[in-house]
Amino acid sequence: MQTLPPMLNLNDLRFFVMAVTHGGFAAAGRALGVPKSTVSKRVAELEQALQARLLYRSSRSFTLTDAGRDFYEHARASLIEAEAAQEAVQRRVAEPSGTVRITASVPTAQQYLAVHLPALARAYPRLHVQLEVSDRMVDLVQEGFDIAVRSHFAPLPDSGLVQRPLAVEAIVLVAAPSYLAARGVPAAPGHLTGHDGLLTGVAAGTWRLSGPDGARMEVAPVPRMTVNESVVLLGAAMAGLGIVPLPQELCRAAVASGQLVRVLPDWTAGSVTTTLLMPARRGQLPGVRATVDFLVNCLQPAEPAGSAGQ
Known part of the structure; x- marks a missing residue:
């Protein structure tokens, strides 16, 4: 079996190239921030390893031998390639890449992620986002998800997941102009009891309202339709x-x-919070970290306009 010659020290090539480029050991030492003797010693060790003279040097001259001239061209090219290789790796590490799995409910995906995910994809072209839209409560750890984006009325339980608030927004009362033209515009919360209400659930028949100066009131409209999906209610x-x-x-x-x-624009029916959750260890991955930072930046936490629960 043929024995391969030992590899040259890449640093020795750098000392040699710098000496030739700057025309001497002293100038190369100043450029590298090392003593002149260090440069001279490393070039001598390189010649010994190659078993060839690369330079003619004296107190007055510093010239390349024929072998040194050939070696210089290859050594300089090798250093350029080494720097390019290092930069390529650094760019890959710096640029978020890989797959990031996100889960979100239907309203959350439609209201938040549908707007912002295309911008995320443009910002990080090497990132592959997989979004699963589902209203079921997904187990992030067991099912291998990196991020969950959930909207909720009550605080989330302590699950051991990292929680980052994305947005807090008021719940407001709205109706079509045609409905108000036919049924009248409520002037006070108490007037809502005679109006048709579109409800989010059987247990949501009573609306807990917050108004000016901390005023609170509970009203029960006439149930007209009950739907547990906000877009349908819209x-x-x-x-x-x-x-x-x-x-x-x-x-x-x-x-x-x-x-x-x-x-009743001065009154609100509580607030809804949107929170980003992730397993702690997943947040260390560059792609996940970039996605989290992007979403947090897009949806800065805001104070709710109303604080009453629904």
């Missing part, structure tokens, strides 16, 4: 079926376009 409200409490962001576009109108 459509029912725009169809003129009744008054509905919805997260402010969810109905912002409909209010801006005039399809819906705020009812």
Whole structure:
């Protein structure tokens, strides 16, 4: 079996190239921040390893031998390639890449992620985001998810997961202009008891409202429709079926376009919090960390307009 010659020390090549480039050991030492003797010694060790003279040097001259000239061209090219290789790895490490698995409920995905994930993909082209939209409570650790984005009315239980708040928004009362034209505009919370209500669940028949100066009131509208999905309730409200409490962001576009109108604009029906959760160890991965930072930046936490529960 043939024995391979020992590899040259890449640092010795750098000392040699710098000496040739700067025209002497003293100038190379100044450029490298080392004594002239260090450069001279390393070049001598390189010549010994190669068993060839690379330089003619004296007190007055510093020139390359024929072998030294050939070696210089290859050594300089090798250093350029080594620097390029290092930069390539550094760029790969610095640029988030790989797969990031996210789970979110249908309303959360529609309201938040649908808007921001395309910008995330453009910012990090080497990142592959996998979003599973589901209203079931996913076990992040057991099912291998990196991130969950959940909207909730009550504080989340302590699960050992890292929790990062993304947004807190008020729940407002809205209705279609056609409904209000037919049934009248409530002037006070007590007037809601005679109005049709679009409810989020059987247990949500009573609305707990917060108003100016900390005022609180409970009202029970006439149940007109009960749906446990906010986008369907939004459509029912725009169809003129009744008054509905919805997260402010969810109905912002409909209010801006005039399809819906705020009812009792000084009152809110609680707030909804959107939280990002992840296993602690997953947050150390560059791709996951970049995704978390991106979402937190897009959805800065804000103080809720109302604090009453629903």
